[in-house]
Amino acid sequence: MTRYTSVTDADLREMLAEIGVQSIEDLFEEIPAQLRLARPLALDHGLAEQEVFEELRALAQRNVSTDDEVSFLGAGMYDHYVPALIDSIILRSEFLTPYTPYQPEISQGGLQAMFEYQTAISELTGLPVSNASVYEGPSAVGAAGYVAKLDNGRGRFVVSRGVHPHSRETLRTLSHGWGIEVVEAPLSEGVTELPALDHSVSAVIIQQPNFLGVVEDLEPLARTAHDAGALLICACDPLPLALLRSPGECGVDIAVGEGQTLGNRLDFGGPSFGFFAATQALMRRVPGRIAGETRDVDGKRGFVLTLQTREQHIRRERATSNICTSQALNALAGVIYLSWLGRRGIVELVELMIQRTAYARERLAGIEGVEPLLEQPVVREFAVKLDAPVERVIARCREHGVNPGYALGTDYPEFSDCLLVAITERRTRADIDRLADALAAALAAERPEYAESGAQS
């Protein structure tokens, strides 16, 4: 008997007798004999609970977490503080262990939480319709592209080079199946420069703030897209939306994004959640679950999954998406987090990040060998140019317990000498000063070597 099953020998005898077979093997007799595995699976034997804990703890200890170094890594996921109340709520079995709420009478807690989440996302994005979550940020961009395809049937997406490289690649992967071409719009001075658009363009896709951390001016981009009859899709970082003009106000048709920064841990990239919000006109094309208000037979308020005729289990091959299980628990963490921050708190948090980021920008720009890549407004992330190989500088900083950021050249050959630095509220002035010192020391250490190796080549 495993730890999680409970059939005693006596149970087994009685159960087999009730079924009318001799043995468990008899239950599998419909499986052709030649297909039955004649050996045990080649896996290690099972372990006791404490042994499993020790083994997986040992694996965890071989990772360098954001508790183990002062990390300025961002580029899509950010080391924000996750308040204690989130775990205490989402670990409640009533939220942790139910399935998708197919029986609304016994799922009002989850459904109402979805409704409250949708309201918060609608407020942040300035768009009236939010679904209950999609997988994560980059696939949300793909999902938005699919809605544009369903909406206007055109054959081309124009995606800004300021959109996260993972989002652009995911969009390409999916668009190939739909037969849609993806073309890139360049960045100029760090912001999206749209080419002339014709009527073959289904959607223009941008990111706010963009991958370089720069705040885009959405309204002119929306005008250009709409003049060509295309939709404007914006992948947004949700926290900066506390201060920035909302996508809806600027004319964005679909706002999506990565929800990790809203109360979800890093988890080496997942699970987090993606959010998806759209205009009223697109409501019946939105993918995935949507909770809606209604009444029960006694007239009492309640919530249900609504507009289900969009969905795969009803509409099958004519569904607006194939998504089924998404990220309900992570979205729940999101709405708890947004309630915790509250209307004033979210502004105060983002203002703090802007001030510390401005300090960091100035502090780093004062180091010999560091130059700002751009001067445009940012919220919590910015790029700097280094006069030494970025990977080597990163490696040197790590030796001093500082992870200085992301090597932009990984995704942007044109910025191969640049470092992308993220400042969350967990990074204090002292941390930023430590980054500056580590960076200055690393650059100084690289300088003679760099000149030498340059001279040899």
Added chain:
Amino acid sequence: MIRAADDELTIYERSKAGRRAFAPPALDVPERPLDELLPSALRRSEPPRLPEVSEPEIVRHFNRLSKRNFDLDTGFYPLGSCTMKHNPKLHERIAALPGHAKLHPLQDPSRAQGALELMWRLQEALSEIAGLPHVSLQPSAGSHGELAGVLLTRAFHENRGEHRTKVLTPDTAHGTNPATVTMAGYEVVKVGSDAHGNVDLDDLRAKADEDVACLMLTNPSTLGLFETGIEEVAKIVHGVGATLYYDGANLNAIMGICRPGDMGFDIVHFNLHKSFTQPHGGGGPGSGPIAVSDRIEPYLPRPQVVRRERSENGATPYYDLEYDRPKSIGRLRGFQGNYGVFVRSYAYIRSLGAPGLREVSEVAVLNANYLLARLRREGVLEYLPAAHERLCMHEFVLSGAPMKRELQIKTLDLAKRLLDYGVHPPTVYFPLIVDEALLIEPTETETKETLDRFAEIIAEILREAREDPELARNAPYTTPVRRLDEAAAARNPVVRQPL
């Protein structure tokens, strides 16, 4: 919004200007005017209207909400094709360790060796369970795995210069299968079932031609039956050059007993939130890794977790993310997949080992067959006959058609009455080919006593219906709300709080 009782208000209805839960860390840098840093033209005039509530209120609000949910840790949840098995508590403790939970996804692989090794070991285990040599952990859920599988199929055919247009799905398929086919740019062609609940081989032969890219199949099927002609199915599909795709929603029936790879499947997806105990979270997170054969491997998504022998000292294995995959279909999502789910699923596989995993499937099938036999003994099958008189696998399908005819209660009414007995209803009205269907999956973690009790409850509800069908028709009575008007919700959608 409809007015609600005080203890059922939304968080926005509890909001009061000036209340707060969050206090920001002190500003420790020289403050600059905001206009200098972020011009007012880029700023919104009003902050988003998030609730203004204190921490005690937030906690109480969500705790109260939680009590309006039924959950697996409280009661029996025989939701067919969803594998609602126990979620071991150990897994949450492990997943929360900072080395797992606070690891940045772009951390250099040399500093994430534990995570990458865990992923590699999970790939190896899933590969062995599927009987297919290569695994990608990237897809986020079952339907995402399906989409990966069909896009892999497309890449496979295109690489051979073929442009096929159709994908076959049986009439018993999950809705995600045909929806996936459309999203991958193919046309759906439905294949019928025969009198025994198997794929109708004649229909399959008639529809399998050189235009078919793939057949998507669930085995055991959504009828809970093993596809006995699977080898012939594979022969027909491969005979026209198509791939065979395994929907792993029902893998819980066959772990360690038989393997999709040995049956001839080219691509398999797993639902780690079903067979491998990731808690379902009320609708996710999940994870949908895929296993594939050699001929599909070149197209797997990027990046792939690989194990390398370290070149300098040879001996130490080094785990890495491989991006240089020229034939790859590309990414399906950000970063490396739902790592937190991998941690829990790998812990489960380590807890059980090979004999334990086999026992899972044995007991899952034992429990399902026992429950079917118990329902028969209770006389339930007279009104709710099994869709097929065969040994079932880990789940089975009953038809409520005679019950509807003779007792004047529908499957929906039975389901709603079950709520009053503290049991989550089975999946209802699926699969579509069975009239008034109930799809019942008890899972291996339920005791014999729970199954006995369930059989007795169903019999009791039928007895009630014989006396007064209105009882079930108006159920439930004891739940936080009673039957809800879904039609009104869809007709006049209110999908956010008006503020």
